[in-house]
Amino acid sequence: MTNEKLLLLDGNSLAYRAFFALPPLTNQHGIHTNAVYGFTMMLDKIIAEEQPTKILVAFDAGKKTFRHTTFTDYKGGRQKTPPELSEQFPYIRKLIDAYGIARYELDMYEADDIIGTLAKEAEEKQLNVVIVSGDKDLTQLVTNSTTVYITRKGMTDLDVYTPAFVAEKYGLTPAQIIDMKGLMGDASDNIPGVPGVGEKTAIKLLTAYGTVEAVYENIDSVSGAKLKEKLIANEQQAYMSKQLATIHTAAPITITIDDLAYAGVNGEELRAIYQELGFKKLLDKTEFADVEEEPKSDIQYSVVTDVNALPFEAAVHVELASDNYHTSDVLGMAIASNEGIQYIPVEAMNSDVVRQWLEDDMAIKYVTDRKAAQAALARIDLPLEGVAFDLLLATYIVNPSLSGDDVATLVAEFDYRDVESNDDVYGKGAKRAIPSQDDVAKHASRKAFAVWTLRDAIEARLHENAQYDLYYDLELPLARILGHMETAGITVSKDTLQAMGDELRERLQKIEAAIYDAAGEQFNINSPKQLGVILFDKLGLPVIKKTKTGYSTAADVLDKLKGEHAIIEHILLYRQLAKLQSTYIEGLIKEIHDDGKVHTRFQQALTSTGRLSSVEPNLQNIPIRLEEGRKIRQAFVPSHPDWYLFAADYSQIELRVLAHMCQDPALVEAFNTGMDIHTRTAMDVFHVGADEVDANMRRTAKAVNFGIVYGISDYGLSQNLSIPRQEAAEFIERYLKSFPGVQQYMDIVVKQAKVNGYVTTMLNRRRYLPDINNKNFNIRSFAERTAMNMPIQGSAADIIKKAMIDMDVRLRAEGLQSTLLLQVHDELIFEGPKEEMDVLARIVPEVMEQAVKLSVPLKVDVSYGKSWYDAK
DNA sequence: AGATTCACG
DNA sequence: ACGTACGTGAATCTA
Numbered sequence: 001m002t003n004e005k006l007l008l009l010d011g012n013s014l015a016y017r018a019f020f021a022l023p024p025l026t027n028q029h030g031i032h033t034n035a036v037y038g039f040t041m042m043l044d045k046i047i048a049e050e051q052p053t054k055i056l057v058a059f060d061a062g063k064k065t066f067r068h069t070t071f072t073d074y075k076g077g078r079q080k081t082p083p084e085l086s087e088q089f090p091y092i093r094k095l096i097d098a099y100g101i102a103r104y105e106l107d108m109y110e111a112d113d114i115i116g117t118l119a120k121e122a123e124e125k126q127l128n129v130v131i132v133s134g135d136k137d138l139t140q141l142v143t144n145s146t147t148v149y150i151t152r153k154g155m156t157d158l159d160v161y162t163p164a165f166v167a168e169k170y171g172l173t174p175a176q177i178i179d180m181k182g183l184m185g186d187a188s189d190n191i192p193g194v195p196g197v198g199e200k201t202a203i204k205l206l207t208a209y210g211t212v213e214a215v216y217e218n219i220d221s222v223s224g225a226k227l228k229e230k231l232i233a234n235e236q237q238a239y240m241s242k243q244l245a246t247i248h249t250a251a252p253i254t255i256t257i258d259d260l261a262y263a264g265v266n267g268e269e270l271r272a273i274y275q276e277l278g279f280k281k282l283l284d285k286t287e288f289a290d291v292e293e294e295p296k297s298d299i300q301y302s303v304v305t306d307v308n309a310l311p312f313e314a315a316v317h318v319e320l321a322s323d324n325y326h327t328s329d330v331l332g333m334a335i336a337s338n339e340g341i342q343y344i345p346v347e348a349m350n351s352d353v354v355r356q357w358l359e360d361d362m363a364i365k366y367v368t369d370r371k372a373a374q375a376a377l378a379r380i381d382l383p384l385e386g387v388a389f390d391l392l393l394a395t396y397i398v399n400p401s402l403s404g405d406d407v408a409t410l411v412a413e414f415d416y417r418d419v420e421s422n423d424d425v426y427g428k429g430a431k432r433a434i435p436s437q438d439d440v441a442k443h444a445s446r447k448a449f450a451v452w453t454l455r456d457a458i459e460a461r462l463h464e465n466a467q468y469d470l471y472y473d474l475e476l477p478l479a480r481i482l483g484h485m486e487t488a489g490i491t492v493s494k495d496t497l498q499a500m501g502d503e504l505r506e507r508l509q510k511i512e513a514a515i516y517d518a519a520g521e522q523f524n525i526n527s528p529k530q531l532g533v534i535l536f537d538k539l540g541l542p543v544i545k546k547t548k549t550g551y552s553t554a555a556d557v558l559d560k561l562k563g564e565h566a567i568i569e570h571i572l573l574y575r576q577l578a579k580l581q582s583t584y585i586e587g588l589i590k591e592i593h594d595d596g597k598v599h600t601r602f603q604q605a606l607t608s609t610g611r612l613s614s615v616e617p618n619l620q621n622i623p624i625r626l627e628e629g630r631k632i633r634q635a636f637v638p639s640h641p642d643w644y645l646f647a648a649d650y651s652q653i654e655l656r657v658l659a660h661m662c663q664d665p666a667l668v669e670a671f672n673t674g675m676d677i678h679t680r681t682a683m684d685v686f687h688v689g690a691d692e693v694d695a696n697m698r699r700t701a702k703a704v705n706f707g708i709v710y711g712i713s714d715y716g717l718s719q720n721l722s723i724p725r726q727e728a729a730e731f732i733e734r735y736l737k738s739f740p741g742v743q744q745y746m747d748i749v750v751k752q753a754k755v756n757g758y759v760t761t762m763l764n765r766r767r768y769l770p771d772i773n774n775k776n777f778n779i780r781s782f783a784e785r786t787a788m789n790m791p792i793q794g795s796a797a798d799i800i801k802k803a804m805i806d807m808d809v810r811l812r813a814e815g816l817q818s819t820l821l822l823q824v825h826d827e828l829i830f831e832g833p834k835e836e837m838d839v840l841a842r843i844v845p846e847v848m849e850q851a852v853k854l855s856v857p858l859k860v861d862v863s864y865g866k867s868w869y870d871a872k
Numbered sequence: 873a874g875a876t877t878c879a880c881g
Numbered sequence: 882a883c884g885t886a887c888g889t890g891a892a893t894c895t896a
Contacts (some may be wrong), residue, residue: 621880716886
């Protein structure tokens with residue numbers, strides 16, 4: 001063997017695969033690009049992984065091949081190549097050239113034959129060969145030194161066919177693949193085979209006899225009268241089919257392996273093609289880092305250390321050293337206005353002029369991220385008032401799926417390119433560093449100037465979409481409230497957590513020992529891979545579910561294995577406790593600041609539904625469902641000795657929102673009469689009276705209600721309830737019969753999504769659904785479920801946000817000391833002195849229930865206690 | 873960096 | 882026929 005490795009690619013097949021695997025993408029000129037894109041991704045990956053020394057992409061030449069002389073209908077009945085794909089072939093050829101890769105096609109022969117011929121030559125010269133195609137026919141070429149990769153669903157996902165893999169998959173040798181095709185045919189190539197013989201039968205016959213010829217030689221001993229009859233009737237057709245499926249390994253090609261040396265990419269050519277096709281991500285890749293950066297236009301700013309006067313209207317950007325504004329250093333502040341751009345380094349910010357300007361709400365400020373600026377400034381004792389525009393929130397409202405939090409990306413959505421990305425300025429990962437003050441000043445100035453320039457256009461978009469109120473009256477004021485909540489923080493008792501941690505550690509050690517004992521060896525329990533080997537290989541437990549990478553060991557799988565082996569219960573308990581230990585004990589302790597509190601950041605411009613998210617730490621997923629975990633909440637305490645934590649949560653807000661939006665009479669009635677909604681659903685689904693609903697029926701009904709909210713599917717419900725799909729389908733059908741308004745509403749929402757390309761919430765929040773008309777069933781179905789879920793989840797989010805704003809006003813009006821600390825999607829957590837608890841118990845439900853007027857009542861439950869655990 | 877698992881609503 | 886429930890974040894392992 002040599003070190004040479006030959007890579008042979010089936011150009012046509014891969015282009016087809018890419019075309020159908022990827023959503024239709026077009027570039028700025030309306031040219032379709034998905035096949036080229038998929039092809040590029042696959043090529044990149046395979047070259048990086050295989051490091052071939054020689055490469056060839058083979059193409060089919062024309063319509064006619066030598067196979068048509070044998071069988072005129074070869075590949076007959078095939079759909080014509082869609083024009084959207086045809087137009088991409090020239091680009092694929094150009095791309096291959098730019099990559100420095102040889103390509104070849106030969107009249108009357110298919111790409112398969114070119115590949116087969118070269119593979120054979122390589123075999124003789126003892127080269128390693130890798131063949132990549134979307135067509136399984138090629139697997140007949142597999143040998144010990146020739147491997148065939150077949151694309152799976154994605155473009156970069158590949159099945160690796162070795163002799164062993166073929167043997168495992170079919171129980172056949174690679175050469176027998178041809179015989180298999182001869183017997184079973186191939187619908188896609190219109191190879192007939194023997195009618196009535198499929199893969200199973202073909203494999204059975206070949207296992208017994210070896211080849212097609214041998215099958216006919218021993219035709220008398222073939223079992224099954226029907227089968228024998230079919231085989232005899234189609235003998236000639238079987239031979240012909242085998243011949244058609246056989247790859248020609250002696251095609252009269254005019255190139256040799258020596259012509260295929262991989263030259264390496266021509267950066268400039270490739271760049272030109274990417275540019276033409278609009279492949280922005282690929283353009284940004286490092287290989288081009290030296291090929292000239294898109295020049296940012298120059299910007300004029302002055303670094304001011306002695307601030308005299310500041311404008312009445314300006315764009316302001318507070319530049320931070322890292323993205324956690326609760327811990328990050330403030331580097332400085334850029335102010336862009338009619339009077340030009342000033343950059344004030346942090347040392348100069350704490351002056352009377354600056355302070356007065358920041359707290360003057362008559363001095364109008366347009367910012368990039370109000371909450372971040374407010375929180376960061378608060379830490380150096382500076383206020384921030386008079387904010388009239390927030391770039392982050394405005395772009396999020398325009399389109400929640402696009403916005404990240406880097407100003408460069410945000411403004412790029414409006415075709416503004418004169419801001420450098422934070423990664424470019426600071427570097428990423430280990431290379432991250434603060435550049436010179438001048439570079440920071442320039443970067444911050446560009447951001448401020450971008451906001452100054454774009455505000456009008458973005459506000460115009462908000463007005464166009466009738467979303468200005470949502471932005472200005474809801475999100476913008478909310479940012480200020482969230483900022484105060486974050487800055488206030490919530491006290492977490494480190495001692496309590498540590499005590500829990502000590503106890504957990506001991507228990508975990510014992511469980512660990514029990515697991516090793518049951519397994520008969522030590523291994524890393526935290527490694528799903530190692531655990532899989534123990535459970536399914538060593539202990540031989542039945543495999544219930546597989547993941548991309550191997551056996552699934554998820555909790556629902558382990559649950560089903562509970563009776564099979566004592567180790568399962570130990571593992572489940574270990575997982576549960578290890579999760580508490582690492583995430584909620586150790587993780588949370590790390591997040592406690594010097595003030596004894598955790599200061600989460602509520603990401604306000606992240607989710608596609610309008611919900612908030614919470615990070616560093618995430619306080620929206622503190623355990624509650626299991627008692628062991630729930631105890632973590634004992635560590636969350638008020639910030640003053642005699643204070644209490646107060647919790648208020650909406651009851652069934654999503655189903656109430658659904659009732660309001662679909663106006664189904666039965667559903668509206670159920671809420672108006674104050675019935676338990678799951679019991680009511682059970683009555684309808686099971687056709688029983690209220691007193692006949694047992695716990696199990698109610699549980700099922702509850703799952704059905706969840707399903708409705710998530711965008712119902714029988715399969716999903718069946719999984720959740722561990723029942724047959726048919727049974728789940730029946731529940732759904734009966735539900736929708738009982739609540740026909742729901743069915744009608746879901747139909748309308750999906751139809752709207754298909755027509756408009758987006759769905760909306762009660763307060764006109766939008767989510768675009770580009771996949772809603774996708775040809776792929778799975779992708780389209782996902783978009784449809786999203787269409788059904790988003791207005792419900794999103795409207796509930798709208799409502800609680802409105803309630804938070806109203807609550808803020810009310811707390812001040814009542815002159816209370818109590819403050820809001822957390823929001824957990826449908827609940828609000830406050831803290832306050834004991835004597836205010838009764839007042840809160842009165843006013844919080846009132847405000848939350850009146851946040852919006854629905855055709856069903858909103859219901860809020862409240863509680864309070866000396867810790868979050870006790871507020872239940 | 874991506875996959876897996878599991879915590880919440 | 883297709884094969885997933887909706888929305889999140891953190892820890893850990895593996896490549």
